[in-house]
Amino acid sequence: MTISAGHPGVLSAHPAVLAAEGGKHSAHVTHWGDRIGWIIGLLLFVALVYWLMRQGWQWRRTLQSDVPALPQAPQDPGPELLAAEGRYFGTTTAGQWLDRIVAHGLGTRSRVDAVLTEQGLDLRRTAAPGFFVPAAALRGARPDKAIAGKVLPEGGLLVVTWQHGGRLLDTGLRFDDPAEHRRWTDELNRLSPGRADRPGTPSDLSGTPAGTPAGGPAAAPASPAGQHHDKEGAR
Template sequence: MTLIELAAEQKSAEVTDWAARLGWVAGLLLFVALVYWLMRQGWKWRGSLQSGLPDLPTAPGAPGAPRLTMSGRYHGSTTAGQWLDRIVAHGLGTRSRAELTLTDAGLDVVRPGARDFFVPAGQLRGARLDKGIAGKVLAEGGLLVVTWEHGGTLIDSGFRSDTAADHTAWVEALTSMNHTSTTEGTAR
Protein backbone atom coordinates (compact mmCIF):
# COMPACT_ATOMS: atom_id res chain seq x y z
CA MET A 1 0.00 0.00 0.00
CA THR A 2 1.34 3.32 -0.93
CA LEU A 3 1.26 6.47 1.08
CA ILE A 4 -1.37 7.99 -1.19
CA GLU A 5 -3.69 5.04 -0.73
CA LEU A 6 -3.30 5.23 3.07
CA ALA A 7 -4.12 8.92 3.03
CA ALA A 8 -7.20 8.31 0.91
CA GLU A 9 -8.49 5.61 3.27
CA GLN A 10 -8.11 7.67 6.44
CA LYS A 11 -11.07 9.78 7.31
CA SER A 12 -10.99 12.71 9.69
CA ALA A 13 -12.84 12.25 12.92
CA GLU A 14 -15.94 14.38 13.23
CA VAL A 15 -14.94 17.45 15.19
CA THR A 16 -18.26 18.73 16.43
CA ASP A 17 -21.64 17.21 17.04
CA TRP A 18 -23.67 20.30 16.14
CA ALA A 19 -27.01 18.92 17.26
CA ALA A 20 -25.73 18.21 20.77
CA ARG A 21 -23.97 21.55 21.00
CA LEU A 22 -27.08 23.48 19.89
CA GLY A 23 -29.14 21.50 22.39
CA TRP A 24 -26.81 22.46 25.25
CA VAL A 25 -26.80 26.13 24.21
CA ALA A 26 -30.60 26.20 23.99
CA GLY A 27 -30.84 24.50 27.39
CA LEU A 28 -28.45 27.00 28.95
CA LEU A 29 -30.37 29.96 27.48
CA LEU A 30 -33.64 28.54 28.84
CA PHE A 31 -32.05 28.11 32.27
CA VAL A 32 -30.78 31.72 32.30
CA ALA A 33 -34.22 32.96 31.22
CA LEU A 34 -35.87 30.93 34.00
CA VAL A 35 -33.51 32.34 36.65
CA TYR A 36 -34.13 35.89 35.40
CA TRP A 37 -37.91 35.32 35.44
CA LEU A 38 -37.75 33.93 39.00
CA MET A 39 -35.74 36.95 40.17
CA ARG A 40 -38.28 39.29 38.60
CA GLN A 41 -41.18 37.41 40.22
CA GLY A 42 -39.41 37.66 43.59
CA TRP A 43 -39.03 41.43 43.15
CA LYS A 44 -42.75 41.76 42.29
CA TRP A 45 -43.69 39.53 45.24
CA ARG A 46 -41.66 41.70 47.62
CA GLY A 47 -43.40 44.78 46.20
CA SER A 48 -46.83 43.25 46.77
CA LEU A 49 -45.89 42.36 50.36
CA GLN A 50 -45.02 46.02 50.91
CA SER A 51 -48.17 47.34 49.21
CA GLY A 52 -49.47 48.65 52.55
CA LEU A 53 -46.88 51.41 52.40
CA PRO A 54 -48.67 54.63 51.33
CA ASP A 55 -47.64 56.64 48.28
CA LEU A 56 -44.53 58.73 48.69
CA PRO A 57 -45.05 62.45 49.30
CA THR A 58 -43.93 64.95 46.69
CA ALA A 59 -42.08 68.18 47.35
CA PRO A 60 -44.20 71.20 48.25
CA GLY A 61 -44.41 74.08 45.77
CA ALA A 62 -42.22 76.38 47.88
CA PRO A 63 -40.00 74.24 50.11
CA GLY A 64 -37.82 77.17 51.20
CA ALA A 65 -34.16 78.00 50.90
CA PRO A 66 -31.77 75.04 50.68
CA ARG A 67 -29.72 74.36 53.80
CA LEU A 68 -27.61 71.67 52.10
CA THR A 69 -27.41 70.12 48.65
CA MET A 70 -25.71 66.94 47.55
CA SER A 71 -25.16 65.16 44.27
CA GLY A 72 -24.47 61.45 44.33
CA ARG A 73 -26.11 58.03 44.23
CA TYR A 74 -29.19 56.60 45.86
CA HIS A 75 -28.50 52.97 46.83
CA GLY A 76 -31.91 51.92 48.10
CA SER A 77 -34.07 51.77 51.19
CA THR A 78 -34.55 49.13 53.86
CA THR A 79 -36.60 48.65 56.98
CA ALA A 80 -34.78 50.64 59.69
CA GLY A 81 -32.24 48.57 61.56
CA GLN A 82 -32.44 45.68 59.09
CA TRP A 83 -29.89 46.52 56.44
CA LEU A 84 -30.76 43.53 54.23
CA ASP A 85 -34.57 43.95 54.20
CA ARG A 86 -34.88 45.98 51.00
CA ILE A 87 -38.02 48.03 50.38
CA VAL A 88 -39.05 47.94 46.72
CA ALA A 89 -42.57 49.43 46.89
CA HIS A 90 -43.12 52.76 45.12
CA GLY A 91 -39.72 52.58 43.40
CA LEU A 92 -37.69 52.77 46.62
CA GLY A 93 -35.69 49.71 45.54
CA THR A 94 -34.43 51.31 42.33
CA ARG A 95 -30.84 52.51 42.44
CA SER A 96 -30.15 55.76 40.65
CA ARG A 97 -28.31 59.04 40.59
CA ALA A 98 -29.75 61.46 43.13
CA GLU A 99 -29.82 65.15 43.91
CA LEU A 100 -30.60 65.80 47.58
CA THR A 101 -31.79 69.14 48.89
CA LEU A 102 -32.37 69.74 52.59
CA THR A 103 -34.67 72.64 53.46
CA ASP A 104 -36.63 73.59 56.56
CA ALA A 105 -39.61 71.77 54.98
CA GLY A 106 -37.71 68.48 54.66
CA LEU A 107 -35.51 66.38 52.39
CA ASP A 108 -36.18 66.45 48.64
CA VAL A 109 -34.73 63.50 46.69
CA VAL A 110 -34.71 64.02 42.92
CA ARG A 111 -33.78 60.89 40.98
CA PRO A 112 -33.41 61.11 37.20
CA GLY A 113 -34.82 57.93 35.67
CA ALA A 114 -36.56 56.90 38.90
CA ARG A 115 -39.37 58.18 41.07
CA ASP A 116 -38.60 61.31 43.12
CA PHE A 117 -39.73 61.56 46.72
CA PHE A 118 -39.87 64.04 49.57
CA VAL A 119 -39.44 63.41 53.29
CA PRO A 120 -41.19 66.09 55.38
CA ALA A 121 -39.09 67.49 58.25
CA GLY A 122 -41.49 66.04 60.83
CA GLN A 123 -40.82 62.53 59.50
CA LEU A 124 -37.02 62.72 59.57
CA ARG A 125 -35.69 60.62 62.46
CA GLY A 126 -31.93 60.99 62.05
CA ALA A 127 -28.87 60.18 60.00
CA ARG A 128 -25.67 58.24 60.43
CA LEU A 129 -22.62 57.10 58.53
CA ASP A 130 -22.63 53.38 57.85
CA LYS A 131 -20.88 50.83 55.70
CA GLY A 132 -23.75 49.18 53.89
CA ILE A 133 -27.36 48.81 52.86
CA ALA A 134 -29.03 45.97 50.92
CA GLY A 135 -26.93 45.23 47.86
CA LYS A 136 -24.19 47.79 48.55
CA VAL A 137 -21.29 47.52 50.98
CA LEU A 138 -18.62 50.22 51.18
CA ALA A 139 -15.80 51.16 53.51
CA GLU A 140 -16.82 52.06 57.06
CA GLY A 141 -18.55 55.45 57.02
CA GLY A 142 -18.84 55.50 53.21
CA LEU A 143 -22.62 55.63 53.14
CA LEU A 144 -25.00 58.31 54.42
CA VAL A 145 -28.05 56.55 55.89
CA VAL A 146 -31.11 58.74 56.52
CA THR A 147 -33.77 57.30 58.83
CA TRP A 148 -37.33 58.52 58.30
CA GLU A 149 -40.87 57.45 59.04
CA HIS A 150 -43.46 56.73 56.38
CA GLY A 151 -46.86 55.24 57.02
CA GLY A 152 -45.87 54.02 60.48
CA THR A 153 -42.75 52.27 59.13
CA LEU A 154 -39.22 53.42 59.92
CA ILE A 155 -37.11 53.42 56.76
CA ASP A 156 -33.37 53.71 56.22
CA SER A 157 -32.35 55.20 52.85
CA GLY A 158 -28.74 54.99 51.71
CA PHE A 159 -26.96 57.73 49.76
CA ARG A 160 -23.36 58.22 48.68
CA SER A 161 -22.18 61.67 47.78
CA ASP A 162 -19.84 62.31 44.88
CA THR A 163 -17.73 64.04 47.57
CA ALA A 164 -17.64 61.76 50.63
CA ALA A 165 -16.52 64.65 52.86
CA ASP A 166 -20.08 66.04 52.57
CA HIS A 167 -21.51 63.17 54.61
CA THR A 168 -20.54 64.56 58.02
CA ALA A 169 -22.28 67.90 57.40
CA TRP A 170 -25.43 66.02 56.36
CA VAL A 171 -25.41 63.89 59.50
CA GLU A 172 -25.01 66.98 61.69
CA ALA A 173 -27.76 68.92 59.85
CA LEU A 174 -30.25 66.05 59.86
CA THR A 175 -29.56 65.22 63.51
CA SER A 176 -30.03 68.85 64.59
CA MET A 177 -33.17 69.08 62.47
CA ASN A 178 -34.56 65.93 64.12
CA HIS A 179 -33.64 67.23 67.59
CA THR A 180 -35.38 70.56 66.88
CA SER A 181 -38.57 68.90 65.61
CA THR A 182 -38.61 66.48 68.57
CA THR A 183 -38.13 69.31 71.07
CA GLU A 184 -40.81 71.40 69.41
CA GLY A 185 -43.15 68.40 69.45
CA THR A 186 -42.83 67.94 73.24
CA ALA A 187 -43.11 71.66 74.05
CA ARG A 188 -46.67 71.87 72.72
Protein backbone atom coordinates (compact mmCIF):
# COMPACT_ATOMS: atom_id res chain seq x y z
CA MET A 1 0.00 0.00 0.00
CA THR A 2 1.08 3.58 -0.64
CA ILE A 3 -0.12 6.97 0.71
CA SER A 4 -1.51 9.27 -1.93
CA ALA A 5 0.40 12.54 -2.15
CA GLY A 6 -2.68 14.56 -3.16
CA HIS A 7 -4.79 13.24 -0.32
CA PRO A 8 -2.83 12.67 2.89
CA GLY A 9 -3.96 9.73 4.92
CA VAL A 10 -5.68 8.04 1.93
CA LEU A 11 -4.27 4.67 1.07
CA SER A 12 -4.02 3.57 -2.54
CA ALA A 13 -3.10 0.18 -3.99
CA HIS A 14 0.09 -0.48 -5.85
CA PRO A 15 -0.39 -0.45 -9.66
CA ALA A 16 0.69 -4.13 -9.95
CA VAL A 17 -1.97 -5.17 -7.43
CA LEU A 18 -4.62 -3.26 -9.29
CA ALA A 19 -3.66 -4.96 -12.54
CA ALA A 20 -3.87 -8.42 -10.94
CA GLU A 21 -7.27 -7.71 -9.45
CA GLY A 22 -8.53 -6.38 -12.75
CA GLY A 23 -7.45 -9.61 -14.46
CA LYS A 24 -9.44 -11.70 -11.98
CA HIS A 25 -12.73 -9.96 -12.75
CA SER A 26 -12.43 -9.84 -16.57
CA ALA A 27 -14.82 -12.27 -18.32
CA HIS A 28 -14.56 -13.94 -21.73
CA VAL A 29 -16.90 -12.31 -24.22
CA THR A 30 -19.18 -14.88 -25.92
CA HIS A 31 -19.93 -14.12 -29.57
CA TRP A 32 -23.50 -15.40 -29.64
CA GLY A 33 -24.06 -14.09 -33.14
CA ASP A 34 -21.31 -16.36 -34.54
CA ARG A 35 -22.59 -19.39 -32.63
CA ILE A 36 -26.16 -18.88 -33.76
CA GLY A 37 -24.93 -18.50 -37.34
CA TRP A 38 -23.06 -21.81 -37.16
CA ILE A 39 -26.08 -23.59 -35.68
CA ILE A 40 -28.41 -22.24 -38.38
CA GLY A 41 -25.93 -23.24 -41.09
CA LEU A 42 -25.66 -26.79 -39.72
CA LEU A 43 -29.44 -27.16 -39.54
CA LEU A 44 -29.79 -25.94 -43.11
CA PHE A 45 -27.15 -28.44 -44.26
CA VAL A 46 -28.93 -31.35 -42.53
CA ALA A 47 -32.25 -30.25 -44.05
CA LEU A 48 -30.67 -30.11 -47.51
CA VAL A 49 -29.22 -33.63 -47.17
CA TYR A 50 -32.59 -34.96 -46.00
CA TRP A 51 -34.36 -33.24 -48.90
CA LEU A 52 -31.92 -34.69 -51.45
CA MET A 53 -32.36 -38.18 -50.01
CA ARG A 54 -36.13 -37.82 -50.16
CA GLN A 55 -35.96 -36.59 -53.75
CA GLY A 56 -33.80 -39.59 -54.68
CA TRP A 57 -36.31 -41.91 -53.03
CA GLN A 58 -39.18 -40.28 -54.95
CA TRP A 59 -37.21 -40.51 -58.19
CA ARG A 60 -36.65 -44.24 -57.66
CA ARG A 61 -40.33 -44.73 -56.87
CA THR A 62 -41.26 -42.98 -60.13
CA LEU A 63 -38.87 -45.14 -62.15
CA GLN A 64 -40.34 -48.26 -60.50
CA SER A 65 -43.97 -47.36 -61.11
CA ASP A 66 -44.28 -50.48 -63.28
CA VAL A 67 -43.78 -52.77 -60.26
CA PRO A 68 -47.18 -54.42 -59.63
CA ALA A 69 -48.88 -54.42 -56.24
CA LEU A 70 -47.43 -57.01 -53.88
CA PRO A 71 -49.33 -60.31 -53.54
CA GLN A 72 -50.88 -61.14 -50.18
CA ALA A 73 -51.04 -64.47 -48.40
CA PRO A 74 -54.02 -66.71 -49.22
CA GLN A 75 -56.69 -67.33 -46.61
CA ASP A 76 -55.47 -70.90 -46.14
CA PRO A 77 -51.73 -71.07 -46.91
CA GLY A 78 -51.46 -74.59 -45.55
CA PRO A 79 -49.30 -76.04 -42.77
CA GLU A 80 -46.01 -74.33 -41.90
CA LEU A 81 -42.83 -75.91 -43.15
CA LEU A 82 -40.54 -73.36 -41.49
CA ALA A 83 -41.00 -70.24 -39.38
CA ALA A 84 -38.44 -67.72 -38.10
CA GLU A 85 -38.09 -64.17 -36.80
CA GLY A 86 -35.47 -61.71 -37.94
CA ARG A 87 -34.90 -58.60 -40.01
CA TYR A 88 -35.94 -57.66 -43.51
CA PHE A 89 -33.10 -55.64 -45.09
CA GLY A 90 -34.62 -54.79 -48.46
CA THR A 91 -35.22 -55.89 -52.03
CA THR A 92 -33.08 -55.17 -55.09
CA THR A 93 -32.91 -56.09 -58.74
CA ALA A 94 -31.59 -59.65 -58.86
CA GLY A 95 -27.81 -59.75 -58.99
CA GLN A 96 -27.46 -56.00 -58.30
CA TRP A 97 -27.19 -55.61 -54.54
CA LEU A 98 -27.19 -51.78 -54.65
CA ASP A 99 -30.15 -51.33 -57.02
CA ARG A 100 -32.77 -50.96 -54.30
CA ILE A 101 -36.46 -51.43 -55.07
CA VAL A 102 -38.55 -48.91 -53.08
CA ALA A 103 -42.00 -49.32 -54.67
CA HIS A 104 -44.78 -50.55 -52.35
CA GLY A 105 -42.54 -50.23 -49.28
CA LEU A 106 -40.03 -52.83 -50.46
CA GLY A 107 -37.19 -50.46 -49.53
CA THR A 108 -38.22 -50.16 -45.86
CA ARG A 109 -36.11 -52.14 -43.40
CA SER A 110 -38.13 -53.84 -40.70
CA ARG A 111 -38.50 -56.68 -38.27
CA VAL A 112 -40.13 -59.62 -39.97
CA ASP A 113 -41.86 -62.89 -39.17
CA ALA A 114 -41.17 -65.31 -42.03
CA VAL A 115 -43.36 -68.34 -42.63
CA LEU A 116 -42.76 -70.89 -45.39
CA THR A 117 -45.48 -73.24 -46.63
CA GLU A 118 -45.91 -75.35 -49.73
CA GLN A 119 -47.80 -72.42 -51.26
CA GLY A 120 -45.01 -69.88 -50.76
CA LEU A 121 -43.17 -67.48 -48.49
CA ASP A 122 -45.13 -65.14 -46.22
CA LEU A 123 -43.19 -62.11 -44.94
CA ARG A 124 -45.05 -60.31 -42.15
CA ARG A 125 -43.26 -57.00 -41.54
CA THR A 126 -43.82 -54.64 -38.62
CA ALA A 127 -42.62 -51.31 -40.13
CA ALA A 128 -44.21 -51.80 -43.57
CA PRO A 129 -46.98 -53.87 -45.18
CA GLY A 130 -46.24 -57.57 -45.43
CA PHE A 131 -46.31 -59.51 -48.68
CA PHE A 132 -46.41 -63.06 -50.00
CA VAL A 133 -44.12 -64.75 -52.55
CA PRO A 134 -46.03 -67.60 -54.23
CA ALA A 135 -44.09 -70.82 -54.68
CA ALA A 136 -44.53 -70.49 -58.46
CA ALA A 137 -42.65 -67.14 -58.31
CA LEU A 138 -39.66 -68.46 -56.35
CA ARG A 139 -36.42 -68.71 -58.31
CA GLY A 140 -34.03 -69.93 -55.63
CA ALA A 141 -32.25 -68.91 -52.45
CA ARG A 142 -28.66 -68.62 -51.27
CA PRO A 143 -26.58 -67.51 -48.28
CA ASP A 144 -24.99 -64.15 -49.05
CA LYS A 145 -23.43 -61.14 -47.32
CA ALA A 146 -24.81 -57.95 -48.95
CA ILE A 147 -28.17 -56.53 -50.00
CA ALA A 148 -29.50 -52.99 -50.52
CA GLY A 149 -26.34 -51.35 -49.19
CA LYS A 150 -26.17 -53.57 -46.08
CA VAL A 151 -23.00 -55.66 -45.72
CA LEU A 152 -22.69 -58.50 -43.20
CA PRO A 153 -20.24 -61.37 -42.66
CA GLU A 154 -20.22 -64.10 -45.30
CA GLY A 155 -23.43 -66.13 -45.02
CA GLY A 156 -25.01 -63.54 -42.73
CA LEU A 157 -27.93 -63.03 -45.10
CA LEU A 158 -30.51 -65.28 -46.68
CA VAL A 159 -31.22 -63.92 -50.17
CA VAL A 160 -34.43 -65.11 -51.85
CA THR A 161 -34.74 -64.64 -55.61
CA TRP A 162 -38.26 -64.33 -56.99
CA GLN A 163 -40.19 -63.15 -60.03
CA HIS A 164 -42.61 -60.24 -59.71
CA GLY A 165 -44.24 -58.90 -62.83
CA GLY A 166 -41.49 -58.47 -65.39
CA ARG A 167 -38.73 -58.13 -62.78
CA LEU A 168 -36.44 -60.67 -61.16
CA LEU A 169 -35.83 -59.57 -57.56
CA ASP A 170 -33.57 -60.42 -54.63
CA THR A 171 -34.91 -60.05 -51.08
CA GLY A 172 -32.49 -60.09 -48.13
CA LEU A 173 -33.39 -61.54 -44.73
CA ARG A 174 -31.36 -62.16 -41.60
CA PHE A 175 -32.88 -64.42 -38.97
CA ASP A 176 -32.21 -64.04 -35.27
CA ASP A 177 -30.52 -67.43 -35.52
CA PRO A 178 -28.37 -67.27 -38.69
CA ALA A 179 -27.79 -71.02 -38.45
CA GLU A 180 -31.34 -71.35 -39.81
CA HIS A 181 -30.31 -69.87 -43.16
CA ARG A 182 -29.01 -73.19 -44.54
CA ARG A 183 -32.22 -75.06 -43.76
CA TRP A 184 -34.30 -72.28 -45.32
CA THR A 185 -32.05 -72.26 -48.39
CA ASP A 186 -32.62 -75.97 -48.95
CA GLU A 187 -36.41 -75.72 -48.55
CA LEU A 188 -36.75 -72.61 -50.74
CA ASN A 189 -34.65 -74.22 -53.47
CA ARG A 190 -36.82 -77.34 -53.29
CA LEU A 191 -39.95 -75.22 -53.81
CA SER A 192 -38.43 -73.09 -56.60
CA PRO A 193 -39.49 -74.21 -60.10
CA GLY A 194 -37.04 -74.06 -62.98
CA ARG A 195 -33.90 -73.33 -60.97
CA ALA A 196 -30.69 -73.33 -63.00
CA ASP A 197 -28.68 -74.52 -60.00
CA ARG A 198 -30.48 -77.58 -58.72
CA PRO A 199 -29.27 -79.36 -55.57
CA GLY A 200 -26.69 -81.95 -56.59
CA THR A 201 -25.20 -79.75 -59.32
CA PRO A 202 -23.63 -76.86 -57.41
CA SER A 203 -21.88 -74.15 -59.37
CA ASP A 204 -18.71 -72.29 -58.51
CA LEU A 205 -18.30 -68.53 -58.89
CA SER A 206 -17.58 -68.84 -62.61
CA GLY A 207 -20.87 -70.64 -63.19
CA THR A 208 -19.14 -73.88 -64.13
CA PRO A 209 -20.70 -77.00 -62.56
CA ALA A 210 -18.56 -78.41 -59.78
CA GLY A 211 -16.23 -81.17 -60.92
CA THR A 212 -15.91 -79.74 -64.43
CA PRO A 213 -12.32 -78.89 -65.42
CA ALA A 214 -11.62 -75.18 -65.75
CA GLY A 215 -11.00 -75.54 -69.47
CA GLY A 216 -14.41 -77.09 -70.05
CA PRO A 217 -15.62 -80.69 -70.40
CA ALA A 218 -12.91 -83.29 -70.97
CA ALA A 219 -12.44 -84.18 -74.62
CA ALA A 220 -13.75 -87.56 -75.67
CA PRO A 221 -11.04 -90.15 -76.49
CA ALA A 222 -10.24 -90.35 -80.17
CA SER A 223 -11.67 -93.26 -82.10
CA PRO A 224 -9.31 -95.91 -83.56
CA ALA A 225 -10.09 -94.58 -87.04
CA GLY A 226 -9.15 -91.08 -85.98
CA GLN A 227 -5.89 -92.35 -84.49
CA HIS A 228 -5.09 -94.16 -87.76
CA HIS A 229 -5.59 -90.94 -89.75
CA ASP A 230 -3.38 -89.04 -87.31
CA LYS A 231 -0.57 -91.55 -87.81
CA GLU A 232 -0.90 -91.32 -91.59
CA GLY A 233 -0.73 -87.53 -91.37
CA ALA A 234 2.38 -87.74 -89.18
CA ARG A 235 4.15 -89.73 -91.88
